[in-house]
Amino acid sequence: MKNSITITLLLFAFCLKAQTIQSPSKELTLDFKLAEKGIPSYTLSYKNKPVVLKSLMGIYLKGDTDLATNFKIDSVRTITFNETWKPVLGEQSSIVNHYNELTFCLSQTGTNRKMNIIFKVYDEGMAFRYEFPKQPNLNYFIISDEKSEFNLAGNHKTFWIPGDFDSQEYAYNETLLSEVNTEKINLNNGIGLKSIAEKYVVQSPLMMKTADNLYLNIFEAAVVNYPIMHLDLNPITNALTSRLVPNAIGDKAYLQTPCVSPWRTIMVSDDAREIVGSKMILNLNEPSRIEDTSWIKPMKYVGVWWEMHVGKSTWDYAGSQNAQNTESKELIASGKHGATTANTKRYIDFAAKHGFDGVLVEGWNVGWEDWFGNWKEDVFDFTTPYPDYNLAEINAYAKSKGVKMIMHHETSGSVANYERHLDRALNLMKEYGYPAAKSGYVGRIIPRGEFHDGQTMVNHFNFVARRFADYKMMVNSHESSRPTGYSRTYPNYIAAEAARGNEFNAWSSGNPPMHETILPFTRLLGGPMDYTPGIFEIKMSFYDKTKKEQVHTTLAKQLALYVTIYSPLQMAADLPENYEKYPDAFQFIKDVAVDWQDSKYLEAEPGDYLTVARKDKESENWFLGAITDEKARNTEIKLDFLSPNKKYKAIIYQDGKTAHWETNPINYEIKTMTVTSKNKLKLVMAAGGGTAVSFVPIN
Structure with missing residues (x-):
């Protein structure tokens, strides 16, 4: 790893003059100053073209107080940083992390509370975050709002999905900013749970293109112990403002100093390839905390999955919780269950024949009969198989064929239940040699009232990655909050869905x-x-001639x-017999x-x-x-x-x-x-x- 750091420290008793920092190429220029009433503000330009006009910044605390006004600048620190690091898995074997950094150490007149704002300017974009140092006048605090503005310089073409606190599984809309309107979304789109905030709220990352062919993207990085950021749009002024996802009682985040917010990012280039190829989001995350990463391996897999989506088989064993023997109360098999011992062996044989690393099996464990839509807390125990799925026999068979089994943990949104059972589930995986699991979060969250994108759930998704790392296992989350580069810090968080996936094509309007x-x-x-x-x-x-x-x-x-x-985790998603035809x-x-x-x-x-x-x-x-x-x-x-x-x-x-x-x-x-x-x-x-x-x- 190559590192290069240059630090400059400047002291200011009070400063009204704008401070400027440029990217290493000098094509991107950021200006920061305290606006009226001591409110932090910034502007951003690219090759002398305005990208973000004067935009205000600040944090609001519960109890009618703020960290947004009456600031003065105590000191300014600049850093030039250049390193090359090697990801465990990735699109390239080494990544350059080169930026200029500008930190403003602020204090608030009257309260003497401290807050720092840190800017990093890369060749492909800019990032900023709020830092809250340890201090006598601010210890535990609750964020009621964050007002980070992105006042754009034009009415850009935009690729957007609605600001839904529970789902990103939407097809993208391509309109001008002024034409964004979530009320025009076709809600008959196959999404089971929708929590769209308001008419003009959109999700980040938000991709845009200007009339003079600049490409812009607003996103965030390193979301840890903080809710996901959506964006409030003013369609008249082209202004965007951060919109944090609330918890069950309306608060946004519970923090204790010292702490930081996630990075708010703006990518900009006149070459779309620089946006899509950027590693800025990864670079803004902390390096890997896993010392021995030798067990983190890429995988190509097949699985008992698509056949349920196309109606050939089912996840559940009985079809209904009511399909029981009246005397023994045991479930009566429907005959359509996909996760059987015989069917799984068929997939294992196929994987072994064609050189695939693993086999995923969904619907192997009891509980699928009445899990969906009931907001039920105790659904799955993640350890008990259905009667027609012999866990030991299947894993022994896979081992004899040189194939790894991939576990499936559908939580049904009952996160409290999953956390209670997690270590037992991981011990079962360890016993049978599973290297990875696919987790799912379909449905309303328990604890009740929480959203998929709130602070509680962000903490849960990150906790699961850390707990899997303790067991030297990889995790692939579905229906989670969208990733913000945490896979650099925990590279065993090998993949996620967190968008509208291929399965929507099987039973909905699909993906255009x-x-x-x-x-x-x-x-x-x-x-x-x-x-x-x-x-x-x-x-x-x-599969069914009536289907369109x-x-x-x-x-x-x-x-x-x-x-x-x-x-690094790729599925050959179709049925084995379909591949054998082609x-x-x-x-x-x-x-x-x-x-x-x-x-x-x-x-x-x-x-x-x-x-x-x-x-x-x-x-x-x-x-x-x-x-x-x-x-x-x-x-x-x-x-x-x-x-x-x-x-x-x-x-x-x-x-x-x-x-x-x-x-x-x-x-x-x-x-x-x-x-x-x-x-x-x-x-x-x-x-x-x-x-x-x-x-x-x-x-």
């Missing part, structure tokens, strides 16, 4: 073709996503998603890597297209993924990312001549050619389509 072109600019900035790609039987009428639902991509695009949507296309899923030495974002435009090339961490192989929205697209890619003076066998999986996401999604073709770094590759993508390419050196 542009959806996957937006996720890398939004959700994926905070950490890897378990999107569950790889669906080959696109139309649900394959379908995946909104071509088959070739499903392959490309393994490269464009980063995760073995030539399935070969790409078998070949593609999941942990990377390097990544190159070659083309990027949010809502339209994305092309990414990645180099396998364990070999000299490269993989390329290119995706488009509902419009067909032709492009030409330079292959200069390949090693010079080497020849590669390029296997190209592309849309067929008549392919179309809606009318002919399974039409694909595969071709092979020899290429070098001096070549260009023409990519032809159908509407809703994509291209996947593997490059293997020719010795």
Whole structure:
């Protein structure tokens, strides 16, 4: 690791003059000053273009007091920092963390309370946070509000989802800021729990594009012991203000000094590739607290999961809690249960045959008959299998085949119940050698009245990652708050869902073709996503002729998603028998890597297209993924990312001549050619389509 730090300390008795700091490239300029009434404020410009106009800052405390007014500057500290660090798993083997930092140490006239505001300015963006030092006049305190403003310089094109305190599982809307209106959202969208705040509240990360082709993104990093930040929009002035998610009694956060807020981030560039490829969110988190990370491994897996979504089988054993033997009170099997010993062995055999690391099984444990929608506290115990699922036999069989089992913990939102059972569940995993678990949080939260995005739940999700680390296990959370880079600090937090995943295509209005072109600019900035790609039987009428639902991509695009949507935990989500029908296309899923030495974002435009090339961490192989929205697209890619003076066998999986996401999604073709770094590759993508390419050196 390389570190370089330069520190300058300046003392001020009182300062009204704006203080300026620039990014290392000097293209981004931040100005800070105390406005009227001693209110902290800042502006931000990029290449002399205004990005954020004068915006006020401050924290409000419960009891009609604030940390927002009547401040004076006691001192100013500047730091230049430059390091290179190595992630345990990632899109690249090393990450540069280079920024200029400006800290304002403030004291409040009248109360003598202290608060520092820290700015970090990177080449691709700026971040700030509030710091509360240990002090006599501020110990325990309750935040009633945070007013961090982002007064934008124009009415930008925006990719947004509503400010829902319980779910991020929405398709994105593409409108001007002035046209944002959550009341226009189609609520018949398959989301089971909705808690939309108000008409003009949106979620971060918020991706935007200005009329003069600047790309902006407002987000946050290192959310620890604090609620998630949504954004209040004034559609007339283009002003955004932080909106913290409340707890059950309306408070936002309970803190004790010394402590800090999360980082509030603004990314800006005239090149969309710099936004989508940024590691700023990760850089703003603390380094790994796990000393021995040798047990944290990437995984490619299959599982008993998609068959429930398409209606072939069920999670529950009996179909209803009332399906009981009148004398013994034992549940009566419905005959549709998916998580049986025999079916699981079938998936284990498939995984072993095709070189997959693991098998996930959902619905293995008792409690699924009446769990959903009842706000029931004691649902699952996470240790008791159904009668038709022999835990010991299955794990012994998997071990004999060299396959790892992945545990499933659906909490049903009953977090108190999960925490009570967590150590017993982890001990069961340890007994049978499970390396990882997928957790789920479908439903209303218990403790009752809490939201998924509140401080209590943020603390829970982070606690689970830490507790799994104690047992040297990995966790993949679904229906959690969206990640903000905590996987740097706890790299065993290997992935999360926290957005509208592939399963929505099976039983709802689905994900429009542009959806996957937006996720890398939004959700994926905070950490890897378990999107569950790889669906080959696109139309649900394959399973039931009355169904009209379908995946909104071509088959070739499903392959490309393994490269464009980063995760070190990747699922081949379709049924084994569907892959066996298309073995030539399935070969790409078998070949593609999941942990990377390097990544190159070659083309990027949010809502339209994305092309990414990645180099396998364990070999000299490269993989390329290119995706488009509902419009067909032709492009030409330079292959200069390949090693010079080497020849590669390029296997190209592309849309067929008549392919179309809606009318002919399974039409694909595969071709092979020899290429070098001096070549260009023409990519032809159908509407809703994509291209996947593997490059293997020719010795």
